[in-house]
Amino acid sequence: MAPLATKEREKPMSNIYLPDLMEITEVKQHTVDVKSLSMRFQDEKRAEEFSFRVGQFGLFSVFGYGESTFNICSSSTWKDRIECCFRRTGMNTDALWNVEPGDTIGFRGAYGNSYPTEEWEGKDLVFIGGGIAMPPIRCAIWYCLENRDKFGDITIIYGARTPGDLVYRDELDVWATHPNTKVIQTVDPGGETPDWKGEVGFIPTVLENAKLQSKSAAALVIGPPIMIKLSLPVLEGMGLGDTDILTSLENRMKCGVGKCGRCNCGSVYVCKEGPVFTLEQMKQLPNDY
Amino acid sequence: MAVEIIKKKALAALADSLIGEGVLVAAPKRIDESIVLYEALDNASQMTLEGFIRPGNSIKEFVFPRHEKLYEYKLEGKEIELADIEPPTQRQVIFGSRPCDSAALSILDAVMSWDYDDIFYQKRRENTTIVSVVCGEFDSHCFCTSCGLSNDSDRGSDAMLLDRGDGSYEVHILTDKGKTLFEGKTEQIDAEPVDVPAGPPAEIDLAAIDAFLEGDFEDPRWNEMALRCVGCGGCAYTCPTCHCFDIVDERRGNKGARVRNWDACQHCMFTMHASGHNPRENQGQRQRQCVMHKFNIYKDKFGELLCTGCGNCSRTCSVGLGVKPVLRMIVQLTSEQTQE
Numbered sequence: 001m002a003p004l005a006t007k008e009r010e011k012p013m014s015n016i017y018l019p020d021l022m023e024i025t026e027v028k029q030h031t032v033d034v035k036s037l038s039m040r041f042q043d044e045k046r047a048e049e050f051s052f053r054v055g056q057f058g059l060f061s062v063f064g065y066g067e068s069t070f071n072i073c074s075s076s077t078w079k080d081r082i083e084c085c086f087r088r089t090g091m092n093t094d095a096l097w098n099v100e101p102g103d104t105i106g107f108r109g110a111y112g113n114s115y116p117t118e119e120w121e122g123k124d125l126v127f128i129g130g131g132i133a134m135p136p137i138r139c140a141i142w143y144c145l146e147n148r149d150k151f152g153d154i155t156i157i158y159g160a161r162t163p164g165d166l167v168y169r170d171e172l173d174v175w176a177t178h179p180n181t182k183v184i185q186t187v188d189p190g191g192e193t194p195d196w197k198g199e200v201g202f203i204p205t206v207l208e209n210a211k212l213q214s215k216s217a218a219a220l221v222i223g224p225p226i227m228i229k230l231s232l233p234v235l236e237g238m239g240l241g242d243t244d245i246l247t248s249l250e251n252r253m254k255c256g257v258g259k260c261g262r263c264n265c266g267s268v269y270v271c272k273e274g275p276v277f278t279l280e281q282m283k284q285l286p287n288d289y
Numbered sequence: 290m291a292v293e294i295i296k297k298k299a300l301a302a303l304a305d306s307l308i309g310e311g312v313l314v315a316a317p318k319r320i321d322e323s324i325v326l327y328e329a330l331d332n333a334s335q336m337t338l339e340g341f342i343r344p345g346n347s348i349k350e351f352v353f354p355r356h357e358k359l360y361e362y363k364l365e366g367k368e369i370e371l372a373d374i375e376p377p378t379q380r381q382v383i384f385g386s387r388p389c390d391s392a393a394l395s396i397l398d399a400v401m402s403w404d405y406d407d408i409f410y411q412k413r414r415e416n417t418t419i420v421s422v423v424c425g426e427f428d429s430h431c432f433c434t435s436c437g438l439s440n441d442s443d444r445g446s447d448a449m450l451l452d453r454g455d456g457s458y459e460v461h462i463l464t465d466k467g468k469t470l471f472e473g474k475t476e477q478i479d480a481e482p483v484d485v486p487a488g489p490p491a492e493i494d495l496a497a498i499d500a501f502l503e504g505d506f507e508d509p510r511w512n513e514m515a516l517r518c519v520g521c522g523g524c525a526y527t528c529p530t531c532h533c534f535d536i537v538d539e540r541r542g543n544k545g546a547r548v549r550n551w552d553a554c555q556h557c558m559f560t561m562h563a564s565g566h567n568p569r570e571n572q573g574q575r576q577r578q579c580v581m582h583k584f585n586i587y588k589d590k591f592g593e594l595l596c597t598g599c600g601n602c603s604r605t606c607s608v609g610l611g612v613k614p615v616l617r618m619i620v621q622l623t624s625e626q627t628q629e
Contacts, residue, residue, distance in 0.1 A: 015373055016405045017359040017536070017547065063362045063369055064540040067547075068563075089563045104369045251568070252560050254536045257405040260552070261533035261582065262559060265568075266506065267589040272404070286506040288568050288578075 019106030024099050030167040036085035054139040055276045058109025059256050060084050062095035069253040073135035075142035085135035111256045113276050115140050124152035124214040130223025131160040134167050136248045145178050159186035159203045163196050204230035218244045242280035249275045251289050265289045294457045295475045303474050304333035316384040317344045338385040342428045347529035348390045352413040356550050364543040376412035384420045388442040389433050389599035391421045393529030395445030399591035418466045421446040427489045430600030432613045440488035453483050497620045502585040512573030514618045517608045522553030524602035530595045554578045
């Protein structure tokens with residue numbers, strides 16, 4: 001997968017570190033420590049000119065606290081808003097936790113590369129996610145469902161330690177109503193609650209048991225390294241090659257535009273040549289993330 | 290033959306007249322008997338161009354300050370007002386920059402314009418004229434000649450001065466900015482050009498370094514070499530080419546600014562994730578990043594080294610590390626390996 005053309009230059013003499021002001025339109029709580037935010041650009045003109053591709057990320061900030069890097073987890077087809085989903089874990093996410101509809105936050109982006117949705121056309125798609133890794137997959141799922149006839153069968157396998165750790169649960173059920181779209185939810189053995197109706201088992205096992213078959217498929221796998229590692233043989237058994245399997249990486253970021261020298265893995269800057277990587281690229285990446 | 294010169298007194302007069310015009314004039318300034326630093330001058334008598342190896346800092350702070358506001362904000366209830374910041378337009382002239390410092394800025398231009406223009410850096414850079422001085426002496430920390438430079442390299446300079454030893458400098462104009470600065474200030478004399486003093490002998494085999502850096506990323510010898518690093522960041526702060534920075538929010542009441550500050554890959558929190566995971570959790574890994582960024586990554590991305598061999602890092606380091614000592618350790622370790 002060739003890296004997409006890097007973002008076209010900002011117009012000359014503009015401050016690349018200056019964020020856009022965003023008005024929060026919706027706050028949704030998913031788990032004890034995970035929320036998602038919907039927001040729209042305060043500046044109408046900016047709202048009209050802004051576009052992004054699913055897979056890209058942005059820096060979301062509360063003024064007075066700091067900036068945090070999150071994938072833009074809404075579909076690029078939704079022109080009235082963008083969304084992010086985060087775990088409350090530090091100073092800025094703590095402040096984001098407390099925002100309400102009508103509040104204003106900052107957004108810088110969209111940065112990075114994106115999912116090669118054009119290359120996915122005509123293929124069966126497998127989306128595999130664990131826990132808090134669902135948001136960067138969610139944007140791709142919605143994009144594909146909104147363009148349903150471009151893609152083949154869609155299988156979504158999503159799991160977490162317990163039902164209480166699953167995010168976007170209501171949307172999982174909606175996705176399953178789309179044609180040729182299968183959703184398998186699972187929790188770790190021992191994590192099930194009495195009312196749990198989904199699978200029980202680690203994701204690689206559930207993936208294997210699904211016995212998926214395809215003549216031409218692509219997969220997006222995001223989650224803990226061990227989950228990815230153990231899922232790979234099953235995907236390879238299905239005939240997927242190293243360039244058909246994608247993931248999205250995280251690394252500590254500050255500038256998001258390749259200047260502050262922080263997010264690189266060897267020569268690869270996650271903010272510029274990532275965060276989306278094929279398995280082939282991952283195999284070449286040094287262990288620096 | 291005709292040689293263009295400027296008497297030292299005339300250079301001082303030029304500096305004073307620029308200061309009088311409101312130009313920021315920076316040059317090496319003696320702080321005390323142990324240290325000289327590049328600083329903005331109040332008057333030309335503070336300028337000192339010889340009698341020391343090189344300043345303890347670099348000139349990067351004049352185009353990339355230690356602490357810099359990126360924009361300001363005001364909070365009024367739920368309303369937020371942002372105030373963009375215009376990069377400064379003050380003219381700057383740096384006299385007596387060492388060639389290793391001048392070359393460094395020209396090297397940094399690449400990353401600062403990589404797809405996104407950092408206008409704070411670029412505007413300052415446009416407004417800065419750099420007059421370098423050829424080094425008359427070097428010490429054991431210097432290794433510019435191992436980095437493709439030399440004590441008389443004109444890379445990144447608008448003009449270069451060479452001490453004639455008679456109270457004057459030979460002036461070599463290199464760019465339009467240099468020409469504008471020295472217009473009408475120099476004299477033509479009929480004399481022999483003076484010899485350029487010798488620079489440090491090139492002693493680091495960069496091919497051996499490349500081989501090591503392209504080798505095992507998790508080579509355990511990084512920790513052998515670097516574990517004693519205390520992560521103070523002094524190397525990065527005194528380095529002419531280190532440009533890693535942090536962006537933080539500084540708020541006072543209902544007003545504040547988003548600022549950037551110098552940072553260093555040697556700090557333990559540099560790559561720490563919010564989850565608590567740290568890809569570089571020991572000093573060997575952090576030292577690896579420093580050396581790789583300078584001799585492998587920047588070369589891979591922009592075609593040149595992110596090091597000018599100035600030696601500030603090892604002069605500053607309190608535990609005897611720094612780029613040259615680490616490179617020498619790598620050469621030694623890899624030559625021992627081939628001998629086995």
